[in-house]
Amino acid sequence: MSAIPKTNRLGLPxxxxxxGKSTLCLGCGHDVITKQVINAFYEMGVPPxxxxxxxxxxxxxxxxxxxxxxxxxxNGVHGRMPSAATGxxxxxxxxxxxxxxxxxxxxxxxxxxxxxxxxxxxxxxxxVEDNGVYGLTKGQxxxxxxxxxxxxxxxxxxxxxxxxxxLAIELGGTFVxxxxxxDMKQLQTILEAAIAHKxxxxxxxxxxxxxxxxxxxxxxxxKYAKEHETPVHDVGFVPYFEDTLAEIPAGDTKDVAFPDGSxxxxxxxxxxxxxxxxxxxxxxxxxxxxxxxxxxxxxxLNPAKPGFSxxxxxxxxxxxxxxxDVVRPSREALDRVMESMR
Ligand SMILES: Cc1ncc(C[n+]2csc(CCOP(=O)(O)OP(=O)(O)O)c2C)c(N)n1
Ligand code: SF4
Numbered sequence: 306m307s308a309i310p311k312t313n314r315l316g317l318p319x320x321x322x323x324x325g326k327s328t329l330c331l332g333c334g335h336d337v338i339t340k341q342v343i344n345a346f347y348e349m350g351v352p353p354x355x356x357x358x359x360x361x362x363x364x365x366x367x368x369x370x371x372x373x374x375x376x377x378x379x380n381g382v383h384g385r386m387p388s389a390a391t392g393x394x395x396x397x398x399x400x401x402x403x404x405x406x407x408x409x410x411x412x413x414x415x416x417x418x419x420x421x422x423x424x425x426x427x428x429x430x431x432x433v434e435d436n437g438v439y440g441l442t443k444g445q446x447x448x449x450x451x452x453x454x455x456x457x458x459x460x461x462x463x464x465x466x467x468x469x470x471x472l473a474i475e476l477g478g479t480f481v482x483x484x485x486x487x488d489m490k491q492l493q494t495i496l497e498a499a500i501a502h503k504x505x506x507x508x509x510x511x512x513x514x515x516x517x518x519x520x521x522x523x524x525x526x527x528k529y530a531k532e533h534e535t536p537v538h539d540v541g542f543v544p545y546f547e548d549t550l551a552e553i554p555a556g557d558t559k560d561v562a563f564p565d566g567s568x569x570x571x572x573x574x575x576x577x578x579x580x581x582x583x584x585x586x587x588x589x590x591x592x593x594x595x596x597x598x599x600x601x602x603x604x605x606l607n608p609a610k611p612g613f614s615x616x617x618x619x620x621x622x623x624x625x626x627x628x629x630d631v632v633r634p635s636r637e638a639l640d641r642v643m644e645s646m647r
Contacts, residue, residue, distance in 0.1 A: 314350035314546065322347045324371040329364055334486035334512030334527075335434045339371045341489055342403070342432075345496035346373060349544060357393055357400040361386040361415060364441045365407035365434035365512070384415025387422035390429050391613075397623035398614045401500065402429040409439040412448035412467045419469070423476040426504040427613040430496070433469055433507070434486075436514035437525035444517025455522035471590050473507040474583060474605045480506035481586075481605040485530045486513070488601060491540065495603060498542045501567040503612045511599060524597075535598040537578040537589070538571040563608045571603070580606045 310318040322343045327336050346356065356376035360366035362383035369378055377400070381389040386404050394402045411419050411433050422431070437450040446454070449469065450462040473481045480502045484492040492510065499506030511530045513519050519526045524533075541553035545566035559571045561581060571580060579585055586605040593600045614621060624632060634642075 313347050315352060317347070317350075317353075319343065319347050321353055321375065322373055324369075324374045327368075327371045329367070330514075330516045332515040333364065333440075334436065334510075334514070335365050335368050336371070337486040337489065338405075338432065338434055338492065338510055338512055339368050341493045341496055342372045342405075344493050345500060348493075349497055349500050350546070351401050351500060355399070355401055357390075357397075357402050359386045359390040359393070359402065359404040359429075361406055361410040362441070363407035363410045363439065364514075365405055365436075366410055368405050368434070369403075384410050384413070385418055386410070386415065387418040387427075387429075387431075391422065391425070391427055394427055394429060395614060395617070395619065397625065398428070398619065398621055399623050402427075404429055404431045406431065406433050407440070408433055408435040408437060408447040408449040408469075412469055413439075416448070416467070420472070420476055423473050423478045423505055423507065425613045426477070426479055426610055426616075428503050428505070430499045430502075430506045431508065433509045434512040435469070435509050435525065436512050436518050437523065438514055438518045440514045440517060444514065449525075451524040454524045455520075457517060457520055459522075468590060468594070469507065469509045470604050471587055474587055474590075477610075478507055478605065479504040479607045479610045480603070482506070482508045482603045483510070483599070483601050484508060485511045485534050485599065485601055487527060487531060488534060488536070491536065491601060494540050494542050497544065498540075498567070498569050498603065501542075501544055501563055501565060502608060503564065504608075504610060530599060533597055533599045535593065535600050536574055537576060537600050537602040537604065538573055538580070540602055541570045541572075543568045543570070561606055561608065569603065569606065578602075580604060583607075 353373050353375040358369035358378040360369050379389045438444045446462045448467045454462045470481050482495045513527045553570045561569045
């Protein structure tokens with residue numbers, strides 16, 4: 306008799322959260338992130354058919370095909386994932402949105418879309434799989450490559466990098482995190498909290514490209530990230546449907562509650578870091594560059610700020626399920642508009 310598979314709170318086995326077989330290079334950081342996305346959605350018990358996946362172009366943007374087969378999906382034009390996600394999630398705010406992008410897709414061609422998405426606080430888990438290069442087009446430097454980093458053939462990057470986390474905090478981002486694909490436990494916790502967050506969650510994940518950017522001289526290699534990763538805290542997450550925070554017992558900790566009752570608990574690890582203090586977060590990230598540290602953890606958090614649909618005064622319901630008399634203006638309302646323009 307075969308063993309009954311373990312299931313989550315919806316009674317679904319992990320297999321229901323998996324996707325197609327990856328075609329990425331063996332050892333690519335992006336595949337490790339895919340695994341944690343599967344784990345996070347499984348643990349959070351999100352119905353796969355309630356999820357909408359979005360991406361642009363790049364090796365990273367291929368990854369939504371490798372998780373949540375039963376979810377909806379839209380693979381957009383290079384750098385334009387936020388537009389597709391905005392349209393879909395405003396039309397149907399009952400969906401749980403996840404976007405996967407690369408540092409090229411986001412920080413180069415898609416930077417204009419990225420900044421407006423963050424300003425609007427659209428509820429979307431936005432993962433940047435950050436390897437410092439354009440992997441799909443054979444390893445040119447991206448806009449997150451550090452000054453002095455070298456490519457495989459030796460040429461040196463001279464351009465100042467864009468720090469997507471600092472930028473997101475400056476723009477009013479409400480959930481800004483950095484992680485490393487090699488730090489699987491931290492990444493899964495951040496992803497679970499991001500799924501619960503009702504605004505844009507920016508998660509910049511250092512995700513080494515083993516084919517074009519994993520050599521000596523790269524600052525996005527496995528070796529460099531392992532040696533320079535500096536977690537700012539231990540982080541534990543209790544979703545609203547659980548009532549104990551086993552991982553990090555209360556004590557010298559800071560709790561931040563989400564509107565749905567979920568709680569994030571932070572324990573400092575040798576530095577004074579408050580993820581709700583915007584100025585301090587920006588200063589810490591800035592200082593970390595000089596010290597060659599890769600700060601990881603939830604760098605800034607403000608769960609109270611209203612999401613995009615709330616600001617628009619939308620119903621919070623999907624347009625397709627609203628009755629016609631709600632979505633269609635009455636003749637009197639249209640007459641009033643016409644009259645006001647005479
Ligand atoms: C409009 C447009 N310009 C350029 C390209 C070529 N192109 C494809 S993927 C890519 C960069 C991908 O890099 P990144 O987003 O960092 O993803 P990675 O492959 O490293 O995961 C580029 C420039 C394209 N597909 N479309
Ligand atoms: S080229 Fe780089 S980013 Fe693309 S799949 Fe291979 S290792 Fe990953």
